[in-house]
Amino acid sequence: MKKLLLTQRADTPHLVGNGFPVRSIFTYNDLANTISPFLLMDYIGPTEFSPSKSSERRGVGEHPHRGFETVTIMFSGEVEHRDSSGGGGIIRSGDVQWMTAGSGVVHEEFHGKEISEKGGAFHGLQLWVNLPAKDKMTKPKYQGIKKESIPVVELPNDAGTVRVIAGSYLGAQGPASTFTPINLWDITLKAEKLVEFKVPAGHTAAVFVASGSVEAGEGKVIEDAELAVLSRDKETFTLKARQAAKVLFLGGEVINEPIFGYGPFVMNSGAEIAQAMKDYEAGKMGVLERLEGSD
Ligand code: MN
Numbered sequence: 001m002k003k004l005l006l007t008q009r010a011d012t013p014h015l016v017g018n019g020f021p022v023r024s025i026f027t028y029n030d031l032a033n034t035i036s037p038f039l040l041m042d043y044i045g046p047t048e049f050s051p052s053k054s055s056e057r058r059g060v061g062e063h064p065h066r067g068f069e070t071v072t073i074m075f076s077g078e079v080e081h082r083d084s085s086g087g088g089g090i091i092r093s094g095d096v097q098w099m100t101a102g103s104g105v106v107h108e109e110f111h112g113k114e115i116s117e118k119g120g121a122f123h124g125l126q127l128w129v130n131l132p133a134k135d136k137m138t139k140p141k142y143q144g145i146k147k148e149s150i151p152v153v154e155l156p157n158d159a160g161t162v163r164v165i166a167g168s169y170l171g172a173q174g175p176a177s178t179f180t181p182i183n184l185w186d187i188t189l190k191a192e193k194l195v196e197f198k199v200p201a202g203h204t205a206a207v208f209v210a211s212g213s214v215e216a217g218e219g220k221v222i223e224d225a226e227l228a229v230l231s232r233d234k235e236t237f238t239l240k241a242r243q244a245a246k247v248l249f250l251g252g253e254v255i256n257e258p259i260f261g262y263g264p265f266v267m268n269s270g271a272e273i274a275q276a277m278k279d280y281e282a283g284k285m286g287v288l289e290r291l292e293g294s295d
Contacts, residue, residue: 202232210248
């Protein structure tokens with residue numbers, strides 16, 4: 001059985017742009033080597049937005065990324081994205097956006113029109129997933145993954161369900177295409193149920209509790225908004241729901257390469273970061289097309 005290595009939480013939210021109240025659960029400055037290939041997790045909300053009174057859009061205006069992928073999972077609410085590679089789309093409750101920044105994109109992330117006009121619940125998270133050195137300069141790519149394309153697998157013993165976003169669970173394949181082997185599961189557990197999961201030994205294994213609370217490892221309680229990193233050895237771990245819980249499982253093959261992060265860029269050396277900044281300033285990551293009616 002896997003052991004619990006550490007737990008981590010962030011209790012003070014900050015606002016990203018003017019629309020994303022987030023708690024940074026981990027970043028490439030603290031856990032990146034421990035939780036490779038994952039680099040960062042911004043936990044969004046949960047919160048309730050009132051209808052927007054002005055025409056001002058809520059979110060984050062254009063900014064660059066290079067060297068990794070951003071994965072946005074919305075449990076509720078609506079996020080719209082546009083990038084300089086021509087990728088774009090809107091994700092709603094249950095959908096996932098998997099954006100490969102690769103060699104570089106400029107993008108913007110805003111609330112969707114419906115939540116802006118009507119208000120509503122906003123809850124989700126954004127993960128940054130590292131790319132191996134050989135793929136850091138890959139062509140940018142956008143996967144808009146709809147809820148309907150994510151398989152839902154019943155857990156044994158009527159314990160709940162697993163939505164397989166990436167990788168596989170009990171033979172069901174997730175729709176996300178990834179550069180390294182990753183298991184990303186959105187687990188819903190019924191109160192008091194105990195489930196044993198099996199994942200590849202040697203991979204990173206971590207769970208994040210998005211609501212409720214669970215016991216992992218040797219009965220250690222993982223609370224709402226808390227991350228637990230499990231040992232890489234052994235294949236199995238158990239989760240026991242103390243109350244109905246929503247848990248994200250993050251697993252994957254470790255990328256054993258140096259991590260140099262600076263703001264929106266994550267590369268393998270300081271020189272590559274300097275190059276990324278130069279390339280962004282020179283417009284080599286592209287520009288966003290002006291929208292009709294904007295100036
Ligand atoms: Mn971004």
